[in-house]
Amino acid sequence: MKIFCIGKNYADHAKEMNSEVPTKPMVFMKPSTALLPDNKPFYHPDFSNNVHYEVEVVLKIKKNGRAIEPKFAMDYFEEIGLGIDFTARDIQAECKKKGHPWEVAKAFDNSAAMGKFLSVEGKDLSALEFHLTKNGEIVQKGNTKDLIYDFPTIISYISNIFTIKINDLIMTGTPAGVGPVTIGDILEGYLDGEKMFSCEVK
Numbered sequence: 001m002k003i004f005c006i007g008k009n010y011a012d013h014a015k016e017m018n019s020e021v022p023t024k025p026m027v028f029m030k031p032s033t034a035l036l037p038d039n040k041p042f043y044h045p046d047f048s049n050n051v052h053y054e055v056e057v058v059l060k061i062k063k064n065g066r067a068i069e070p071k072f073a074m075d076y077f078e079e080i081g082l083g084i085d086f087t088a089r090d091i092q093a094e095c096k097k098k099g100h101p102w103e104v105a106k107a108f109d110n111s112a113a114m115g116k117f118l119s120v121e122g123k124d125l126s127a128l129e130f131h132l133t134k135n136g137e138i139v140q141k142g143n144t145k146d147l148i149y150d151f152p153t154i155i156s157y158i159s160n161i162f163t164i165k166i167n168d169l170i171m172t173g174t175p176a177g178v179g180p181v182t183i184g185d186i187l188e189g190y191l192d193g194e195k196m197f198s199c200e201v202k
Helices: 011-016 070-076 089-098 151-159
Strands: 003-007 026-030 051-053 055-061 077-085 112-119 129-134 137-143 169-171 186-191 194-200
Touching (some): 055 112, 070 151, 077 169, 077 186, 077 194, 112 186, 151 169
Parallel strands (some): 003 169
Antiparallel strands (some): 055 077, 077 112, 186 194
């Protein structure tokens, strides 16, 4: 199982990060050991002093594929979820400064918290609302209508570089509002009006 992530896929997030909007999907990956499922707590890593939450809509791949055309891409998933891309922002900034890869800031153990998955049947995937609360207050709000690269484009682009396989996950990007977590925080994610996960920072 692979976890694909799309960076800077909402213009407002790219702006808050002082970055240009990518001219093509920006892909990075997390290993299977990054997965944090079933509302398990997130243990703040001791190597970072500035871990941020980034809530994202997640696609769960249902069949293997390679070089998928956009017009067929929606046939490759039937479940959608919500997750957090935990990012060691201080480590990431150091990597950027030195021109180094980001894995140590993005792909560490338990850095991909995932909630439950829902059937896409009956849902307008081009206009899904979602949000994240921290200690009961909304800190991020997004809508898939604001994606720079939509789901078919993402799936097609990834599959022309990597073979996608059953149960692979695609984290499709985060909107503006990312911020730090501290021990004791409770993070809760909502997709299309339904609570998808609750994650305590320890």
